[in-house]
Amino acid sequence: MAGTLSLRCLHPGGGAFVVDGGRPGYRALGVTTGGPADARARKAANRLLGRNARATTLEFTGTGGRWLLNGSGQIALTGADLNWRLNGRLLENYQTLYVEGDGLLTSTPSSAGLRGYLAINGHWHLPRALGSAEAGLPGVPAVTADWSAIINWSQESTFRMDLDTRRHLPSEPVSLRVSPGPEWDWLSAEQKERLVGTTYRTGLDSNRQGIRLESAEKFFYDLPTMISSPVLPGTLQLSPAGPILLGPAAQTIGGYPRVLLVTGSDDLSEAFQVRLHDEIRLELKA
Amino acid sequence: MQRKLICKILPPGDYLTRKSALSLRQPRTITAYGPTALLLSWEQRIDPAISAGVHAYATALNHHPAVLECIPAYASLLVRYAAPRITAATLKEFIYDLRPPDYSPEERCVHELPVRYDGPDLKSSAQQLSLSPAALIELHCGPDYQVYQLGFRPGFAFLGDTPAALNIDRRATPRTHVPAGSVGLAGRQTGVYPADSPGGWQLIGRCPVPLLRSGTDPVRLRAGDLVRFLAVGSEEFIHLQNNPPPWPER
Numbered sequence: 193m194a195g196t197l198s199l200r201c202l203h204p205g206g207g208a209f210v211v212d213g214g215r216p217g218y219r220a221l222g223v224t225t226g227g228p229a230d231a232r233a234r235k236a237a238n239r240l241l242g243r244n245a246r247a248t249t250l251e252f253t254g255t256g257g258r259w260l261l262n263g264s265g266q267i268a269l270t271g272a273d274l275n276w277r278l279n280g281r282l283l284e285n286y287q288t289l290y291v292e293g294d295g296l297l298t299s300t301p302s303s304a305g306l307r308g309y310l311a312i313n314g315h316w317h318l319p320r321a322l323g324s325a326e327a328g329l330p331g332v333p334a335v336t337a338d339w340s341a342i343i344n345w346s347q348e349s350t351f352r353m354d355l356d357t358r359r360h361l362p363s364e365p366v367s368l369r370v371s372p373g374p375e376w377d378w379l380s381a382e383q384k385e386r387l388v389g390t391t392y393r394t395g396l397d398s399n400r401q402g403i404r405l406e407s408a409e410k411f412f413y414d415l416p417t418m419i420s421s422p423v424l425p426g427t428l429q430l431s432p433a434g435p436i437l438l439g440p441a442a443q444t445i446g447g448y449p450r451v452l453l454v455t456g457s458d459d460l461s462e463a464f465q466v467r468l469h470d471e472i473r474l475e476l477k478a
Numbered sequence: 479m480q481r482k483l484i485c486k487i488l489p490p491g492d493y494l495t496r497k498s499a500l501s502l503r504q505p506r507t508i509t510a511y512g513p514t515a516l517l518l519s520w521e522q523r524i525d526p527a528i529s530a531g532v533h534a535y536a537t538a539l540n541h542h543p544a545v546l547e548c549i550p551a552y553a554s555l556l557v558r559y560a561a562p563r564i565t566a567a568t569l570k571e572f573i574y575d576l577r578p579p580d581y582s583p584e585e586r587c588v589h590e591l592p593v594r595y596d597g598p599d600l601k602s603s604a605q606q607l608s609l610s611p612a613a614l615i616e617l618h619c620g621p622d623y624q625v626y627q628l629g630f631r632p633g634f635a636f637l638g639d640t641p642a643a644l645n646i647d648r649r650a651t652p653r654t655h656v657p658a659g660s661v662g663l664a665g666r667q668t669g670v671y672p673a674d675s676p677g678g679w680q681l682i683g684r685c686p687v688p689l690l691r692s693g694t695d696p697v698r699l700r701a702g703d704l705v706r707f708l709a710v711g712s713e714e715f716i717h718l719q720n721n722p723p724p725w726p727e728r
Binding site for chain 2: 223330418450
């Protein structure tokens with residue numbers, strides 16, 4: 193058995209992105225590595241369809257928008273609870289779903305978590321650059337209204353479902369384990385304590401580039417200026433406006449002190465599921 | 479009016495080796511950057527000799543089988559490694575013992591980039607620097623610039639050093655939209671925006687030669703290359719836009 197499913201964007205919601213394995217190994221060219229903001233929810237979506245963990249999926253932010261599905265195939269939805277409906281009927285997250293004919297896939301703003309994932313069984317025909325279909329290089333369009341993809345499949349996947357769906361929604365409050373970064377010792381003992389002890393809220397400007405951690409009290413640190421140096425996702429930069437936790441789409445080089453690192457992949461996944469204005473705490477690993 | 483733009487590979491040892499036949503600068507510290515990367519730091523200055531040291535180590539370490547990638551910056555180098563295959567301590571020892579050959583790159587690409595000097599900040603920048611626009615242009619076209627590092631956006635090359643007379647602050651408020659090809663100044667750096675993006679540099683002109691393309695080799699400038707700017711008129715700008723020089727073969 194084989195088939196084709198086509199997917200067309202009517203509205204990308206709060207931000208839709210094609211995410212696959214990204215472009216590892218090209219940071220020296222200024223090309224960010226990319227990949228999903230919540231790697232474990234994305235992996236679960238692919239696993240439900242028997243796909244490679246890094247196979248192409250869509251990532252949604254806050255709300256999923258409106259999409260047209262046409263053809264036959266299998267899909268899986270994971271991550272944030274975006275209240276997905278197909279032709280008005282509520283869909284279950286974290287299980288194999290069967291699609292046949294024409295369908296209108298719609299979502300409303302998330303009721304838990306921030307980022308959702310859509311996996312579709314088969315090969316996605318999309319333009320690629322440096323091995324990835326993620327936007328950011330010439331020839332790879334960003335996902336906007338009218339973006340479309342054709343997905344061919346040759347083998348149906350068996351039905352699967354996950355029961356422990358709470359796993360990919362943030363606990364409350366989210367506490368991220370952090371370890372010292374390259375410029376940690378630029379801070380005094382008192383500054384370190386304040387930086388780690390503060391409860392932050394995620395700022396409105398947060399995106400795949402980074403999460404802006406806001407606090408009522410501002411940090412007035414008289415730190416030496418830094419010559420810009422490489423940064424990696426998971427780094428907590430101390431900018432004059434407050435700490436920024438870098439994400440998968442962060443620039444490759446930065447000029448703010450890299451004071452802390454979130455090194456656990458699951459911690460990073462959880463951080464990028466925290467909704468705007470929700471709380472994030474830090475916990476320094478010994 | 480047709481100008482042949484240089485975009486050529488110089489033979490080994492032809493260029494910078496002669497200029498800076500100094501002993502190779504070594505990193506001052508090697509520290510862990512998370513569980514799968516090491517950060518090598520040199521003296522924290524922007525200096526061609528230090529940059530040569532960074533690139534020499536990057537070239538040498540890229541040959542190590544457990545090294546995934548080397549990301550060079552002005553005075554630091556991030557080395558990502560395959561964690562189960564090598565430990566941080568072993569790789570650190572390897573780097574301490576490493577004596578890369580003096581920086582004589584096998585491939586050093588020289589790019590001539592034409593610029594139409596009509597940027598929105600040309601006049602205000604000239605005024606701020608107490609120069610005439612013509613003098614600013616002449617100064618900007620003077621040196622061969624080194625590509626110190628790529629970053630900020632794909633293919634964005636940080637070029638330096640500009641003459642001391644061109645040292646200028648970034649704009650107080652960054653622009654939310656800078657068109658692709660814009661040529662900017664910031665501090666003693668200069669650069670060309672490869673794609674539309676936000677940006678805070680002082681925009682003095684436009685470069686008609688694309689710095690990004692689709693396909694497997696999308697980035698024209700690489701860290702370690704040399705760039706010189708040529709002033710062109712509007713007619714030549716349009717001609718070059720329609721007939722861009724070939725992509726360097728590396």
